[in-house]
Structures are given as structure tokens and as C-alpha cells.
Amino acid sequence: MHVTALWICFQVEWKSVTRLCHSKPLLTVNGEFPGPNIAVHEGDNVEVKVTNRVARNTTIHWHGIRQLRTGWADGPAYITQCPIRGGQSYTYKFTVKEQRGTLWWHSHLAWQRASVYGAFIINPRMPYPFSASIQAEVPIIFGEWWIADVEAVENEMTLYGGGPNSSDAYTINGLPGPLYPCSNKDTFIQTVERSKTYMLRIINAALNDELFFSVANHTLTVVEIDAVYTKPFTTTAIMIAPGQTTNVLLTANQVPDSSSMFVMAARPYLTSVFPFDNSTTVGFLKYKDTSPKKSNPPLKPYTSPPYNLPLMEDTVFATQFSNKLRSLASAQYPCNVPKKIDKRVITTIGLNLQDCPVNQTCKGYAGKRFYASMNNQSFVRPSMSLLESHYRNLTTNKLSYNFPEKPPNAFDYTGVDPLTKNMNTEFGTKLLVVPYGTELEIVLQGTSFLNVENHPIHVHGHNFFIVGRGFGNFDVAKDPAHYNLVDPPERNTVAVQVGGWAAIRINADNPGVWFIHCHLEEHTSWGLATGLIVKSGSDPSQCLLPPPEDLPSC
Known part of the structure; x- marks a missing residue:
């Protein structure tokens, strides 16, 4: 196996860029827009030192890298790390294990990925x-x-x-x-x-x-x-x-x-x-x-x-x-989809409206505010890293571990009238917790409170298999019988189809705290997200590694 240590330096800085007749300062990495492409080999140990040279916080997420036991290097702000402050540095360390192909990296704080992104290419050990x-x-x-x-x-x-x-x-x-x-x-x-x-x-x-x-x-x-x-x-x-x-x-x-x-x-x-x-x-x-x-x-x-x-x-x-x-599902590249599951979670995903607070101006539909939710839960990012809270067993009344595993009320999710129905969103930080090795199915049920939409849902820390799709409402009594458990596509981001649902299966074998969210940035900002905690297993190889010494603090 080709295993090397690859050392890369990132400098987050401003650069003036001209497009569409306008010049403006743009947040960049190493002065490049888009940022530099990174090419590694399958099996490489990768270290990327990120130095923040601007007067605002930042992070870098390695999108699609599974981060086996190295959740500290995953990158989403306040989920797996506190942000890198201005003038400070953090070195992301991880190994590219059993992955090959095209991924990418981007900032994972606010909307910084508008300009802070680049390709992450993993060259395979074997021929294509x-x-x-x-x-x-x-x-x-x-x-x-x-x-x-x-x-x-x-x-x-x-x-x-x-x-x-x-x-x-x-x-x-x-x-x-x-x-x-x-x-x-x-x-x-x-x-x-x-x-x-x-x-x-x-x-x-x-x-x-x-x-x-x-x-x-x-x-x-x-x-x-x-x-x-x-x-x-x-x-x-x-x-x-x-x-x-x-x-x-x-x-x-x-x-x-x-x-x-x-x-x-x-x-x-x-x-x-x-x-x-x-x-x-x-x-x-x-x-x-x-x-x-x-x-x-x-x-x-x-x-x-x-x-x-x-x-x-x-x-x-x-x-x-x-x-x-469809997955290749060959002898060399098998499709290891879970055939049976330990837990099924059904969650609505979509946008909804909330009444405008007194003495405020709201510019959403019908003079209200837009929010987004999963099972009526609109995610609120905490003030410190969820992964660090989990690792150090820190308790806070702002966190709870009882994310609802089904919608609170059953109704016609994709045929609702937004003027007569409301999700009555709750705001907080509720997390889904599963033991190490759980064969987990998550059914992502689209809604139509404002419009039927395609939501690209990204799961950090794990690949998953899209075993089923459909339009309308998921039927737990009928739809699983039509799942593809032979060669379903394996991904890290699923586009839940317009006016419908998608069922994904995950082997939860990576201990840590992992962000699950819509990759439309506006929807994540409105709260279409949650966190998945995978507990450590009994063997040391099934446990999260200790945090690095230079982990940023909040």
C-alpha cells in the first residue's frame, strides 16, 4: 500500500478578485479562487496546517473523507471543533482509508464556502x-x-x-x-x-x-x-x-x-x-x-x-x-449495504413559517419568517464543540440526546397547504445517539409547506447506501419491500427528490459526533440539520482518538 505523510499549508486571507465588471475582496486560501486542488494517494496520512490571517473565524471541512476515529479533523464549526480564530493555526490530521476518487474541501462556517473551496482527489492504488x-x-x-x-x-x-x-x-x-x-x-x-x-x-x-x-x-x-x-x-x-x-x-x-x-x-x-x-x-x-x-x-x-x-x-x-x-458491486469493490437494520428513523425535512415576533420586520412569505427543520426540530448550533462536549462528558441544559425518531404528527407531508398548516418548529440542539456498529436506516421525508423541493442531505463521517426513493409519503408497510439491497448507490450526499423521500442505510462504525444537514446553505442557516452521536465500541480500535494539542478553543 502507498502510505506517505503529505504536509500541506493553507493560508486563509483576503484577495481582490474581479468578475462581472466588479472587483471586491474575497476570502481565499493561498490567494487562489477557487482554492488549491489537493491530490493524495489512497492510504496517505495527510496533515494540513491552516493559518487564519483574517479577523474572523474560519474552519475547513474535508467533504466526504470518512475521518475514521479522527472526528477532530472533520471541520464543521461548533460540531467537531471550535473555529480557528484570526491569527491562529490548526493542523488537520487524518488518514485516507479505503477511499479513492473525487471529493472536495471547503470552509464550514457561515457562508464562507462561497469562495473557500477546492478539489480533493484521491488517486487509487489499483487501476480504474x-x-x-x-x-x-x-x-x-x-x-x-x-x-x-x-x-x-x-x-x-x-x-x-x-x-x-x-x-x-x-x-x-x-x-x-x-x-x-x-x-x-x-x-x-x-x-x-x-x-x-x-x-x-x-x-x-x-x-x-x-x-x-x-x-x-x-x-x-x-x-x-x-x-x-x-x-x-x-x-x-x-x-x-x-x-x-x-x-x-x-x-x-x-x-x-x-x-x-x-x-x-x-x-x-x-x-x-x-x-x-x-x-x-x-x-x-x-x-x-x-x-x-x-x-x-x-x-x-x-x-x-x-x-x-x-x-x-x-x-x-x-x-x-x-x-x-448503481454501485459497481464487484468482487473487488463490493456493495456492503446493510441487509437488516437495528433502527429506523423517519424524519421530515423541509421549510416552514413562523409568525413574525412583535416589533420586528419579517420578509418571509406572508410577512413571516422562514425556518427549516427535521421532525419539527430547528437545529441551533451550540457555543462550544459538540464533539468535545461528548468526549469530555460535559453536561449542559442546552443539549439533549432525544432527537425524535419519527414525525410528531402524521399527515400528508407533500400535499399540505402552508396557509392552514404549520410545523410549529422547536428550536434547540437535540442529537440522535446510537451504539457503535448500529445498522441504521434514516428515511428522509420531504415536505411541501412552502414548495416541494430537492434537499441535498449530507452525512458527515460515513458513507451510506440509497436503498429506496419515491414520490409522496413514505409507507413503512409497503415501501421497504421494494428496496434495492443488491447494488444501491453509495454516497455521502443524497438529493432527496422533489415531493418525495429517500431511504438511506448507514453502518454506524465511526465513533464521534457527526453533522447531518442540508447542503443548501440557506436551509442549514435556517436549521435543517441535526447531529449523530456514534458511541465508542468495546475495543480500543472502535474508540475516538484523543483530541490534538492544538485543537482550537471557543
Whole structure:
């Protein structure tokens, strides 16, 4: 096994960046936007020293890294660590065990991941389980760009309880593309050679939007999701939710004409009632010109091209795409889905309204405030690290360990009238606690108090298997009989489909405290989150490691 110690230095700092005719200071890592890509090998020991050079707190989360027994390195603020204060440093130490593929890293405090993010690529020990000869591997990271200060957008949303202003552009590797003002030069261009095959490592780092992506006149072969190999299949486009990664193979099998290159484009999959950015970010595949008599085709913006993109409200395509995803389930890469479970938790997820407090101005629907919840519980982050409280057995009346394991009331979750029904959200920090090794099923039931929505739910510290999906209300008496327990997709982030539910199964074999939350940042800010405590087992190898000496304090 390839095992090395990889030492990386991160400097969180300000840098002036110009996009869409506007220049503004941007929070960055090592002065880069997006941040630096990290490439490691399966089995590597990784150490990343993060030095905070700005006058505000920060953290870094290694999205999708399982952090076996090293929850102190996971990164979500006040969940597994107190933030890194201005002028201070913290070294994240972890080992990449039995994982390979495309993941990513990002800040996990407030909305800082709007600009603090990058790819985390794990090179495998063994050859890829597909036969294609790959010419190059290309990270493709989607993001969002705000002309306004993102912190001010978040603060206004929190103050008035309304939907936040949308971003002003989507980006591909930090570049908006020529459909936006002043952005002809801010366009991502990937040069390819005819007949060669390329692996696109696609990451959705956008704050609040699921995205469709396609490459004009080309098909994509999906081979991996969330750093897990899949049964390959071809598609004209993909749907990718915030937090998810998807590796696709693209063969450059076209002949470019004399006036254009081939467009790669991303635009939102619309599942929100709030202001949203309905624009499209564009990059280009530029075929390498092997003829000395021809000049390179000029870069020409497209206003109505054949992008291969689904319509923004194409739930049929999104559903069909998700249904095609299957674990490879081979002898070398088995699908270790739990066939039986020890516990089933059914939780509603979604948005709801609360009456506006007296003498306050509220800008949510009908003059109320937006909140979000899981089983009527709107998560409140504590003032100190939950993991440290758990490890040191600290007690506080602000924490409780009785997260409800089913909705408090049964009703038509996806057909409710928001003007006559209300979740009556409770605010607090209730955690779900399970013994080490619990075979856990969580049914994520969507709701429609404001609109049927697609919620990308991310589970820290564990991968899981999506064993079932459906529209409408989950039926515990009927739906489990139709689960896929042979080759369900294995992920760390599930896009719970519009107006429906998803059932995931987890082998809770990683001791610690793990955040479970919606990866639409606005929803997490409103409380669509909870914490999962996995108790230590009886063997020392089943116990959380002690905290590092440089762990930040609150």
C-alpha cells in the first residue's frame, strides 16, 4: 500500500478578485479562487496546517473523507471543533482509508464556502475498473458569484427571515463565461485532442442550487459518484446537487466547424420558491488543431445553443438520472449495504413559517419568517464543540440526546397547504445517539409547506447506501419491500427528490459526533440539520482518538 505523510499549508486571507465588471475582496486560501486542488494517494496520512490571517473565524471541512476515529479533523464549526480564530493555526490530521476518487474541501462556517473551496482527489492504488485509456483528468468545480458581499446577504436573511438574494452568476472553475457582463476573458476553456478520452471530475460547490451539466454534441459516461465507482452508463447530461461529485468520461469524437467550439454549460435545476439565479455558466471544449493551415476557431458566445441541457424544472430527467446510479458491486469493490437494520428513523425535512415576533420586520412569505427543520426540530448550533462536549462528558441544559425518531404528527407531508398548516418548529440542539456498529436506516421525508423541493442531505463521517426513493409519503408497510439491497448507490450526499423521500442505510462504525444537514446553505442557516452521536465500541480500535494539542478553543 502507498502510505506517505503529505504536509500541506493553507493560508486563509483576503484577495481582490474581479468578475462581472466588479472587483471586491474575497476570502481565499493561498490567494487562489477557487482554492488549491489537493491530490493524495489512497492510504496517505495527510496533515494540513491552516493559518487564519483574517479577523474572523474560519474552519475547513474535508467533504466526504470518512475521518475514521479522527472526528477532530472533520471541520464543521461548533460540531467537531471550535473555529480557528484570526491569527491562529490548526493542523488537520487524518488518514485516507479505503477511499479513492473525487471529493472536495471547503470552509464550514457561515457562508464562507462561497469562495473557500477546492478539489480533493484521491488517486487509487489499483487501476480504474473500466477499460478506457484516459488522456487527462480535469477537475470541473461549479460555484456561485455574488456582486454583493456574501456575509451581508447572509446577515440580511438572518435578520429579516426572508429568502436570501440569489447569486449573480454561476462559475466553472471560478470563471462565469461569456454569457455574463465583462466575462469573455473569464471563460474556462479545456483543450482536447480528437479521439482521446478525458475524465471530468465534476464537483458542485454552489451554495444553494442543484445544477444540470452537459457538453454540446458529446455524451458523458458516468463512472463514479462521491468517490465510489458505479456501473457505467451514458447520458447527455447530469444532475448534481451541492456537495456531490460525479466523475464522467468524455471522448472527443467530434469535428469542430470553422466558427465555434463545443459548449460545456451548467444551469440550475429549479426546486425553490425563493429568488434564484436562472442564468447559465458556459465554458468550452477546444479541439487541438493539428493542421498548420487552419487557425484556431474564435471564441463566440452562444445565446441559444443546443446545450443538451434539460429544462430547469425537468424533474423527470433528474429522477431518471438518479435511478440509473448503481454501485459497481464487484468482487473487488463490493456493495456492503446493510441487509437488516437495528433502527429506523423517519424524519421530515423541509421549510416552514413562523409568525413574525412583535416589533420586528419579517420578509418571509406572508410577512413571516422562514425556518427549516427535521421532525419539527430547528437545529441551533451550540457555543462550544459538540464533539468535545461528548468526549469530555460535559453536561449542559442546552443539549439533549432525544432527537425524535419519527414525525410528531402524521399527515400528508407533500400535499399540505402552508396557509392552514404549520410545523410549529422547536428550536434547540437535540442529537440522535446510537451504539457503535448500529445498522441504521434514516428515511428522509420531504415536505411541501412552502414548495416541494430537492434537499441535498449530507452525512458527515460515513458513507451510506440509497436503498429506496419515491414520490409522496413514505409507507413503512409497503415501501421497504421494494428496496434495492443488491447494488444501491453509495454516497455521502443524497438529493432527496422533489415531493418525495429517500431511504438511506448507514453502518454506524465511526465513533464521534457527526453533522447531518442540508447542503443548501440557506436551509442549514435556517436549521435543517441535526447531529449523530456514534458511541465508542468495546475495543480500543472502535474508540475516538484523543483530541490534538492544538485543537482550537471557543
